Amino acid sequence: MYKKVLSYIKDNNLIEFGDKVLVAVSGGPDSICLLNILFKLKEELNIDIGVAHLNHMLRGEDAFGDEEYVINTCEKMNIPCFVKRMDIETYSKEQKLSCEMAGRNARYDFFDEIMKKEGYSKVATAHNANDQAETILFRLMRGTGLEGLGGIKASRDNKIVRPILCLSRKEVEDYIQVNNLNPRIDKTNFEKIYNRNKIRLDILPYMKKNFNDDIIQTLNRMSILIQKDNQFIEKIALSFYNKYCIESKDYFIIKKEMFEEDEVVINRVLRNAITKYSKSNYDFEMKHIYEILQLSKKNSGKIIDLPNKIYAENIYGDIYIKHRKEKNFNSNEKKQEINIDKGNVNNNTIDFNDFKIEFLVIENYNNTKLNLEKNNFIKYFDLDQIIKNISVRNRKDGDKIIPLGMSGSKKLKDIFIDMKIPKEDRDNVPILCFDDKIAWIVGLKVSEQFKITNKTKNILKVVIQRKEY
Known part of the structure; x- marks a missing residue:
């Protein structure tokens, strides 16, 4: 048994010499088998071992019994044990996930937390050959492609490893018995209310009895062949991903x-x-x-x-x-306005959405002396054309502007479409208005109505800066 697992580890490059391996242990037969085998091989592999146990708090006193069992087992083996309790039922409702998916996410988050804090390089999980067969059939019935039919991989991201994926459940049970180990038994594994349990308890035994006595190993061999084919196709797909995708x-x-x-x-x-x-x-x-x-x-x-x-x-x-982002009603409120009195606009600065807007007055403009810089976020307007007030707001339905160089008006909606501004970004574009007329769609278009001419005497300079957080 040890030689089989050791050979599988080496053939698949699961564990490197000197690795620090965190073993995921529930207390059940599979994880106790995995822990015991790695413990026996640790000198030959030259690895350090630690254990992680997440108490899902789903099975009442049995869950706390599992926790105590894992702690005691680690004490006897003199290896570190990391335990965390988490109410998975509540967590699954909060995250709108199934209990199975919520539990999985919580476990791997817990593993990552320990790895970062304690310096572990690998996480070993106790999936076996029967788990592989069950997974393939489960995915087949849900509908899947080659990736799904490939089942569970021996390793993922060079971080998650499955050293006993080569062992059948019977081999695990025999190992437990021969070594007089007394793992915890999860009674829910025998309840046929879960689809995976129905596959384990009904479908696979039926297939074994009526079609193929070696069905577990047959499905495992098939998964290896499919994984190799899939890996080749993925290399081709990656070249197209790099060509057409922008991250x-x-x-x-x-x-x-x-x-x-x-x-x-x-x-x-x-x-x-x-x-x-x-x-x-x-x-x-x-x-x-x-x-x-x-x-x-x-x-x-x-x-x-x-x-x-x-x-x-x-x-x-x-x-x-x-x-998907939660709406920020303070920044996305379409009717939000900030008014500034024309007579007191110089050196005034306001915050609006993600922007800081600065107003400066240039008096007695002489177009032969002043070089007006060109910048999408710095604009100049004829201050004398503003009668009462200046305001900044979000867009409103029906908004129109007379774009610079045009005589007729154009809807903001059409401008956003023409300039390919995504819908979700449009409400965040500041709209600068003079006397309730749109003067500047910030960063996009300015109005013909307030442009500087030879008759302009006083200029309003507006500078837009994105705020830093």
Whole structure:
């Protein structure tokens, strides 16, 4: 058994010489088997071992019994033990996730926390060959592609490793019995109210009895072949991802040209984009990929919601992947106005949304002496054309401006569309008004009505700066 696991570790480069390995231990047979085997191999692998146990608080006294058992086991083995309690049921409701997904997220967040604090380089989890077979069938019934049929990988991100994925559940149980280990038993594993348990207790035994006595290993061999094929296709898809995707902190852009490629490539690029941006490989299904494909064929401005608090938007054929943001009613209120008296405008500064706006007066303007600098965020206006007040606000429905050089007015909505300003950004663009007439759509257009001419005597200089936080 030790040779089999050791060979699997080396063949798959799961653990390197000198690694500090954090073992995820629930207290059940699989994790106790994993902990015991790694403990026996630690000198040969030259590794340090620690244990992480998250009490999900889902099974009443049994959960606290598991916690105590893991602590006592670690004390006997003289290895560090890190324990955390978390009300997963409450957490799942807050995050709007299933208990299974919430528990998984909480566990891996806990592992990351310990790794950063204590310097562990790997996390070892106790998935075995039966888990692999169950996962493949579970994904098959939900609908999946090659990635899903590949099942559980031996390692992920060179951080999460599964050293006993090569062992069947029977081998684990035999190991437990031979070594007189007494793991905790989770009774919920035998309740058929969960789909995965139905696969474990009904479907796989039926397949084994009626179709293939070696079904577990058959599915595991298939997963290895599919993983290799999938890895090759992923390399090809990566080149298209690099060609058509633009990453930034606030959003991903998938260029419209990508949707002219083969659908197999498109699907993988889309999946990679949404999983990378949301930092989650879970909750996304093929239906979400198809929704984005349909979105690419619709008009600009159309939006679809996606899992993990992100959404996709068609902006002139390009697909933007963004996080959903809570509305800030103070900054996005469309009727918010800040008025400044014309007679007291010089050296006045105001804050508006994410901007600082500075007003300066230049008196007795002589166009032969003053060089008016050209800058999208510095503009000059004829102060004498302003009768009463100056105000800054967000856009309103029906807003119009007479753009510089034109005689007729144009709707702000049309200007935003022409200049390809995303819908969600439009409410944050400051609108500078003189006597309730739009003088400047900041950063975009200025008005013909307040331009400087040969007759101008006094100038209003307006400087816009984005605030730093």
